[in-house]
Amino acid sequence: MLNGFPIVNYGTKICRTVTSALKNPVQVRHGTPDARLLTEISIAGGFTSYEGGGISYNIPYSKNFSLEKTIMYWQYTDRLVGMYEEAGVSINREPFGPLTGTLIPPCISNAVAVIETLLAAEQGVKDITVGYGQCGNVIQDVAAIRSLRELTNSYLKQYGYDDVRVTTVFHQWMGGFPQDEAKAFGVISWGSATAALAKATKVIVKTPHEAMGVPTKEANAAGLRATKQVISMLRDQSLVDIPVVEKESDIIVRETKCILDKVFELGKGDLAVGTVAAFEAGVLDIPFAPSRYNAGKVLPARDDNGAVRILDTGHLPFTEDLKAFHREKLEERSRFEHRPVSFQMVIDDVYAIGKGFLVGRP
Structure with missing residues (x-):
């Protein structure tokens, strides 16, 4: 009944x-926030790709792990x-x-991906796959993968890491799934189409049992076949x-x-120091994360077309025109639904x- 493979x-x-x-x-x-031993055994055991990072495997997953510790642990891994x-x-x-897989604005997930890429490159990593979780609006999702690829390569070049290979991975829908299998296949196929249209290198596949717990091997295979089709x-x-x-x-x-x-500033x-300071200041802030080292001030919501916008930017260091852009997008939805922009x-x-x-219409 074990859900997983206990490598250690x-x-x-x-x-x-x-x-x-x-x-x-x-x-x-x-x-795993502290993956040092797992990394040693995994790679010695012949596994050739390894997921995670000091931010992305801490803030969305844990409550009490400090960023100083997890960044240091993942520097060891890298x-x-x-x-x-x-x-x-x-x-x-x-x-x-x-990250938390729930209404994550692409700029936040992309920022974390670039930081973890640079931290890895500092330690000699040469092959990196940056990821993005499907938000739901096809245009925004394709744009997110496009911008992620562009930004990662740009920052690597800016800091002198010209020999790092960059690929992308698109995660199919990470939020709540319908329990009905046919409807679940609809969600899986929708993610597959977006990954293909975005030209992602790799896609992480869900199963028709996503809403019900640990999937069978048959359900895993069915999700893969639907995606391949x-x-x-x-x-x-x-x-x-x-x-x-x-x-x-x-x-x-x-x-x-x-x-x-702002993180570099x-x-x-020192990128590691800047990352810790950025989370303390709310400059980096991941929505719906359990970590007490995360400000939790940023509040996302969908616009009228289903793209993820930011209802409350918290302490994100946006320019005024970017803040106005998000406000206007949510006000468009507000006018269509005849209700105020709110937490509801x-x-x-x-x-x-x-x-x-x-979109969660009233």
């Missing part, structure tokens, strides 16, 4: 038995990966993009360079740069997908 308990020999029996590469996906790289063994690293049909189509995507992407880039520039050149919109949006909708 099994040790390298059993890990080798599994990884050697497979033709495809295998990634470790976990959720240095170990860097040592393997220097020895001629390339290990892929993947920051966890979706949609991606195969959309292989030759792209929305990456259409004008409306370019416009949304430009906004995400501007927002993300506002956050990242707070750290006075947030509540309605969180539960909407489980009820068969994207």
Whole structure:
């Protein structure tokens, strides 16, 4: 009845038995704030890709782990990966993009991805897959992957890491799922289509049992087959360079740069120090996170087209025109629904997908 694979308990020999029996590469996906021992055994056991980071596997997952500690723990993990790289063994690293998976504005997840990429590159990591969790508006989701790719490469180049390979991963819907299997396949296919149209390198697949607990192997296989079918049909189509995507992407880039520039400023050149200071100041703030090291001031809600906007920007260091952009987008919805912009919109949006909708209409 175990939901998972206890690598630390099994040790390298059993890990080798599994990884050697497979033709495809295998990634470790976990959720551990302190992953040092897990990293050692995983890579020695033949796993060739490793997910997580000092922010993305702390703030959305834990209450009492300090960022100073988890960033240091993950510097150890990234240095170990860097040592393997220097020895001629390339290990892929993947920051966890979706964070809490609930109405995360793309600028926040993109900022965390860029920070964790740079922290990894500092330790010698050469192969990084930056991730993003589906928000639901196709245009915004495609723009988010486009801007994530652009920003990650740009910041790596800016700081002298020209030899890092960057790929992208799109996570299918991370929020509430409908219990009906047919409806769940609809949600899975919708995520698959968006991943294909965004030209993401990889897609993380959900199952039709998502709403009910641990899926069977058959349910996992069914989710994979549905995803492959949609991606195969959309292989030759792209929305990456259409004008409306370019416009949304430009906004995400501007927002993300506002956050990242302040993080670097707070750290006075030390990205790890700047990250800790940014969370203390609310410059970095992840919605609905359990961590007491997270300000929890930022409040997202959907606009009238289902794109995630920010109802309360908290202490995010946005320019006034960006704040006005978010206000206007939510006021458009307010006028359509004949109700004020309020916290009730947030509540309605969180539960909407489980009820068969994207926007939580009254």
